[in-house]
Amino acid sequence: MSGIVQYILTGISIGTIYGLIAIGFDLTYNTTGIINFAQGEFVMLGGMFSVALLRIPGMPAWICIVLAIALTSLVGLAMERTAIRPVKSASLTTAIIITIGVSIVIKASVGCFTKDEFVIPSLPGPVSMRILGASITSQAIWNMSIGMLIVLALWAFLKYTFVGIALRAMAEDRTNAANLGLAADRLSQLSFGLSAGIGAIAGILITPITQMSWLRGTDLGLKGFCGAVLGGMGSLPGAIIGGILIGIAETTGNVILTGYKDVIAFSIVILVLYIRPQGIMGGRL
Amino acid sequence: MKKILLFIIVFIPPVFLFKGEYAYFLSIMAIAGIYAIVAMSLNILVGYTGQISLCHAGFFGLGAYSAAIASVSHGINPWFSLAFAFLVPGMLALLVGIPTVRLKEHYLAMATLGIGIIIYGVLRANPWDITGGPGGICSIPSLVVLGKAIESDVGHYIAVLLFLSIILFFSHLLVNSRFGQLMEAINSSPHAAMSVGINVNMVRLKAFVLSASMAGLAGGLYSFLSPLSYINPDDVASVMLSVKFIAMVVIGGLFSLTGGIVGALILTWLPELLRQVTQYTPGISPSDLESIIYGMAFIAIMIMYPRGLVSRWEGHGYSQG
Numbered sequence: 001m002s003g004i005v006q007y008i009l010t011g012i013s014i015g016t017i018y019g020l021i022a023i024g025f026d027l028t029y030n031t032t033g034i035i036n037f038a039q040g041e042f043v044m045l046g047g048m049f050s051v052a053l054l055r056i057p058g059m060p061a062w063i064c065i066v067l068a069i070a071l072t073s074l075v076g077l078a079m080e081r082t083a084i085r086p087v088k089s090a091s092l093t094t095a096i097i098i099t100i101g102v103s104i105v106i107k108a109s110v111g112c113f114t115k116d117e118f119v120i121p122s123l124p125g126p127v128s129m130r131i132l133g134a135s136i137t138s139q140a141i142w143n144m145s146i147g148m149l150i151v152l153a154l155w156a157f158l159k160y161t162f163v164g165i166a167l168r169a170m171a172e173d174r175t176n177a178a179n180l181g182l183a184a185d186r187l188s189q190l191s192f193g194l195s196a197g198i199g200a201i202a203g204i205l206i207t208p209i210t211q212m213s214w215l216r217g218t219d220l221g222l223k224g225f226c227g228a229v230l231g232g233m234g235s236l237p238g239a240i241i242g243g244i245l246i247g248i249a250e251t252t253g254n255v256i257l258t259g260y261k262d263v264i265a266f267s268i269v270i271l272v273l274y275i276r277p278q279g280i281m282g283g284r285l
Numbered sequence: 286m287k288k289i290l291l292f293i294i295v296f297i298p299p300v301f302l303f304k305g306e307y308a309y310f311l312s313i314m315a316i317a318g319i320y321a322i323v324a325m326s327l328n329i330l331v332g333y334t335g336q337i338s339l340c341h342a343g344f345f346g347l348g349a350y351s352a353a354i355a356s357v358s359h360g361i362n363p364w365f366s367l368a369f370a371f372l373v374p375g376m377l378a379l380l381v382g383i384p385t386v387r388l389k390e391h392y393l394a395m396a397t398l399g400i401g402i403i404i405y406g407v408l409r410a411n412p413w414d415i416t417g418g419p420g421g422i423c424s425i426p427s428l429v430v431l432g433k434a435i436e437s438d439v440g441h442y443i444a445v446l447l448f449l450s451i452i453l454f455f456s457h458l459l460v461n462s463r464f465g466q467l468m469e470a471i472n473s474s475p476h477a478a479m480s481v482g483i484n485v486n487m488v489r490l491k492a493f494v495l496s497a498s499m500a501g502l503a504g505g506l507y508s509f510l511s512p513l514s515y516i517n518p519d520d521v522a523s524v525m526l527s528v529k530f531i532a533m534v535v536i537g538g539l540f541s542l543t544g545g546i547v548g549a550l551i552l553t554w555l556p557e558l559l560r561q562v563t564q565y566t567p568g569i570s571p572s573d574l575e576s577i578i579y580g581m582a583f584i585a586i587m588i589m590y591p592r593g594l595v596s597r598w599e600g601h602g603y604s605q606g
Binding site: 098218273 | 331337384385387388389390391392394395396398399400402403406407410524525528531532535536539573574575576577579580581582583584587588591592
């Protein structure tokens with residue numbers, strides 16, 4: 001019993017991070033219709049920036065974290081301006097190749113500086129706690145609560161602020177939103193910056209647990225994409241649910257058959273897609 | 286006609302040009318030719334039928350492993366082993382294709398991505414001790430023609446060229462046949478196609494199976510005709526290779542078979558050329574600079590030619606549906 005609780009808890013804590021990455025996919029997808037395969041690199045950038053900034057002596061940790069998120073958001077804004085905006089009316093596949101190009105450039109640029117693996121200290125708290133016989137680290141609790149906090153903040157932002165409503169209008173109908181006078185270009189750029197920032201937070205949260213290196217982005221991006229599709233592309237609650245499901249599938253998969261972690265996780269994803277082709281929280285197809 | 290001319294101009298001179306110490310370039314050309322077969326299979330699937338697939342490296346790897354296992358572990362003649370490379374991925378595609386082809390757009394992308402990762406994971410995990418795990422399979426025998434083994438770089442290249450020509454010929458027949466028209470019909474409007482009585486999912490399934498078999502055959506050729514006689518999961522079945530295959534057809538041009546070949550040539554040669562150039566830059570490690578330029582080339586080509594390099598020459602007017 002405690003074993004099952006343990007896997008589910010570990011799965012949820014890592015899955016929340018996948019959920020945050022998935023939200024990044026959803027934000028850009030909703031406003032621009034583009035699946036941003038560079039999303040994983042934002043996660044890696046967030047982790048690596050925080051590693052680099054925390055090494056500067058005398059800098060308070062919270063400033064480092066804020067700076068790391070801000071720098072990654074800047075990369076996101078720059079990416080939209082230089083690589084996405086020049087292509088008008090791109091097909092799904094063309095846009096995918098462009099974002100893959102961006103991800104190759106970001107990855108190699110970080111690789112120029114360092115190819116080592118890094119870890120940053122966990123957020124403060126007791127080393128581990130016990131819930132229903134399973135142990136859980138304080139970092140895991142931090143991850144879950146920060147994850148939930150971000151989802152709530154994002155929900156409030158999209159629901160109650162003018163910019164948030166404008167972003168939702170773009171998701172509803174891009175052409176009409178532009179006709180109504182919304183600055184479509186600026187809003188797409190904003191969605192890229194926002195998803196880069198959220199990706200960076202995910203990266204900063206996962207670095208204390210699993211280490212971060214220049215190559216980790218691809219893998220994390222794939223997991224996030226899985227979460228986004230599984231939950232129903234474009235749905236924010238779906239993204240979190242999808243991410244958590246991937247996390248649980250991954251941790252339990254490793255127990256069922258060692259060495260087949262990814263095989264089992266992705267088999268579950270595919271089975272869910274076959275049963276519900278529009279994703280768990282997705283609407284009409 | 287223009288296509289045949291292009292084919293002759295690009296593929297014939299290397300046989301005479303690259304000799305002696307440059308024979309190494311011929312082996313790169315051979316690999317480019319093998320990739321071109323996969324790219325053509327994707328042209329048929331992604332370009333003509335309009336279905337994305339992010340698992341073609343999986344089928345390619347499965348083909349490579351089927352051929353290698355048949356010839357190394359069971360001592361089957363390499364020529365007959367190629368049949369396994371064609372059939373095994375085809376059968377798997379039939380099995381997983383039935384539910385998969387019903388999915389659309391990013392859901393299809395996700396499902397195929399998952400299939401690719403599963404194939405890679407299984408090859409790497411070494412089930413029943415037949416795939417050799419991460420180390421892969423080595424000392425794969427050569428193809429034998431008239432009692433002579435094809436072992437030299439020139440031999441590999443000419444063999445690849447023959448296979449490429451034959452497959453190009455049949456693919457050309459296929460896309461101009463009635464089935465080719467069916468594929469284009471369901472691509473431009475699935476609903477219209479359905480309303481005139483075309484079984485859309487059946488056409489999609491057939492295209493998927495055929496395309497997977499072609500990629501598998503290319504994988505089998507890779508086992509026997511690559512210079513190392515060695516395969517491992519990262520070389521033949523990784524997700525990044527699937528992405529590279531898709532990049533080949535999109536950059537080359539989705540809507541013509543030549544596009545796939547052009548894309549395969551560019552993406553195979555670009556890293557080699559960049560390697561020559563970036564050797565001389567101080568400070569930055571060459572492989573990183575190479576990747577940065579490689580990625581920027583993706584972006585630049587797509588911004589300038591959103592429909593790929595070849596379709597611009599051939600003046601196709603329609604967009605992907």
